[in-house]
Amino acid sequence: MNLLRRSFLKKTLAASATGMLASRLSAAPAGPAQEFYELRCYHLKADSRIKADANPALLDDYLEHAFLPALRKLGVKNTGIFTEIEVDKKTGSRAPKRDSPVWVLMTHRSLDSYVEVTAALNADPAVLKAGADYLKVPKAAPAFERIDSWLMRAFAGMPRLNVPAFSKKGIPTRVFEMRDYESHSEERALAKMDMFNAGEIEVMEEIGINPVMFAQALSGPNLPHLRYITSGPDIESHLAGWKKFGPHPIWQKLRKDPRYADSTSRNTSRFLTPKSYSEL
Helix, strand or coil: CCHHHHHHHHHHHHHHHHHHHHHHHHCCCCCCCCCEEEEEEEECCCCCCCCCCCCHHHHHHHHHHHHHHHHHHCCCCCCEEEEEEEEECCCCEEEECCCCCEEEEEEECCHHHHHHHHHHHHHCHHHHHHCHHHHCCCCCCCCCCEEEEEEEEECCCCCCCCCCHHHHCCCCCCEEEEEEEECCCHHHHHHHHHHHHHHHHHHHHHHCCCCCEEEEEEECCCCCEEEEEEEECCHHHHHHHHCCCCCCHHHHHHHCCHHHCCCCCEEEEEEEEECCCCCC
């Protein structure tokens, strides 16, 4: 078999496999089943693996022109891509965070989607072509220092991703807040998850801090923990919404319930702003 024919067959088979995968994943049953999420953190700041900070343009070009189109083709939609910002809660001001990593949130309707999309994504000829500068980067100048990844399962209290109206409109001032709650034991982590399902999510929806997702981390660093994202059309309205949370009677009742005592050992909050090409 000559080289041209071999190359043609290889590309044809790859395209066929991609098409069949997209068809199978898009046929997943709709309904209230709890979704799965993959959250990635791309670290660009120089550390133990690279001597100089990575060029963020390489990752941006790959995510926008190779990664996102491939996900959409495979039925993975509403992917969020963010950087961190510094927020002064007293003044309601915001500013870019120096050396911010890039956060990517992907939504999967099933575990099959997570496994197969992850395995197939960078084997797609279209991705290899559009993302060549990123994927073929020289060893001496990598596109990132490392990637952290978490596989998460949505809470029963919010089984599907919620896309806020201001995200659908692409309002440029929109802001997201991501919190992860670590626990000192697996049992206490489940108790904190139950606390959210028992009323905290309901309160957040009522007071208008626009929950996007709630999820239990199944694998990844710093287990056990849960993670959730809330949002607002701008930082002022988002912070104003949170001021209503503390005195809310449902929250006051939950926080005094002994079933949920000592369920959190560390709470980390990050404010995020979407990239111009983010789908959230």
